[in-house]
Amino acid sequence: xxxxxxxGPKPGVEDTRVRILAATRELYxxxxxxxxxxxxxxxxxxxxxxxxxxxxxxxxxxLDAMLDYYAGTxxxxxxxERVRSLATIExxxxxxxxxxxxxxxxKEDLIKVSMAEEFTNPEGHSCAWRAPTEARRRLTDFFGEKxxxxxxxxxxxxxxxxxxxxxxxxxxxxxxxxDEASAREKAVAIMVDIFLNGAGAR
Numbered sequence: 594x595x596x597x598x599x600x601g602p603k604p605g606v607e608d609t610r611v612r613i614l615a616a617t618r619e620l621y622x623x624x625x626x627x628x629x630x631x632x633x634x635x636x637x638x639x640x641x642x643x644x645x646x647x648x649x650x651x652x653x654x655x656l657d658a659m660l661d662y663y664a665g666t667x668x669x670x671x672x673x674e675r676v677r678s679l680a681t682i683e684x685x686x687x688x689x690x691x692x693x694x695x696x697x698x699x700k701e702d703l704i705k706v707s708m709a710e711e712f713t714n715p716e717g718h719s720c721a722w723r724a725p726t727e728a729r730r731r732l733t734d735f736f737g738e739k740x741x742x743x744x745x746x747x748x749x750x751x752x753x754x755x756x757x758x759x760x761x762x763x764x765x766x767x768x769x770x771x772d773e774a775s776a777r778e779k780a781v782a783i784m785v786d787i788f789l790n791g792a793g794a795r
Contacts, residue, residue, distance in 0.1 A: 610648050612638045617659040622702035625710055626656055660707070664700050664724040673735055682744045683785060686756075689732075690781035693760035701764060729753050759784045 616637035620629040631652050635642045649655040672692045676685045697704070707722070736749040736756075745752065763770060763780055 609640060609644065613640065613645055613648060613655070614659045614662050617655055618663055618703065621656065621659065622706060625706055629656065631655065660703065661723070664703060669696070669728045669731060673731055682739060683789060686785045686788065687781050689756070690760060690785055691777065693757065694764055694777055694781070697761065697764040704765065725757075729757060732756065756788055759788065
């Protein structure tokens with residue numbers, strides 16, 4: 594048998610890893626980090642604890658891997674590349690707004706738990722903010738490009754913070770928005786208009 598083939602991953606290894614991560618997310622979203630025990634995760638994923646530890650090492654490494662897996666920034670880089678091909682700054686910002694809302698809604702459960710646990714376990718859950726921090730860095734660079742070409746003005750760091758905050762509050766503070774929380778297109782149009790033009794009377 595070919596030695597390279599023998600040393601490669603066994604069939605189903607990635608499948609097992611993804612099952613464990615999915616079980617971890619499900620438990621973390623309802624029980625938090627303390628209630629997400631490796632024994633219960635292993636049971637939920639249909640593996641034994643030894644298999645879980647072989648894949649992830651420790652419980653904290655498992656939680657970090659789960660948060661990285663479900664809250665990664667790879668797609669944000671791809672979105673920015675796609676956005677650059679759009680004709681106007683307004684179209685570009687609207688596309689970023691749609692992506693921000695959709696992305697936040699996909700991981701809303703993880704964000705809520707991470708925010709709740711930030712004060713009780715800040716070091717253990719700093720990983721939860723790696724993806725948003727990287728997204729903000731990329732958005733800051735994007736706004737810097739727009740300032741350099743005269744399409745925007747201001748400090749790119751504060752512009753990215755303000756832009757992200759608009760959509761973060763829209764998704765995460767649904768109770769404040771009421772029925773408007775379902776109006777994705779309307780919300781993006783209004784928020785982008787405010788971002789570009791302000792709300793002052795002309």
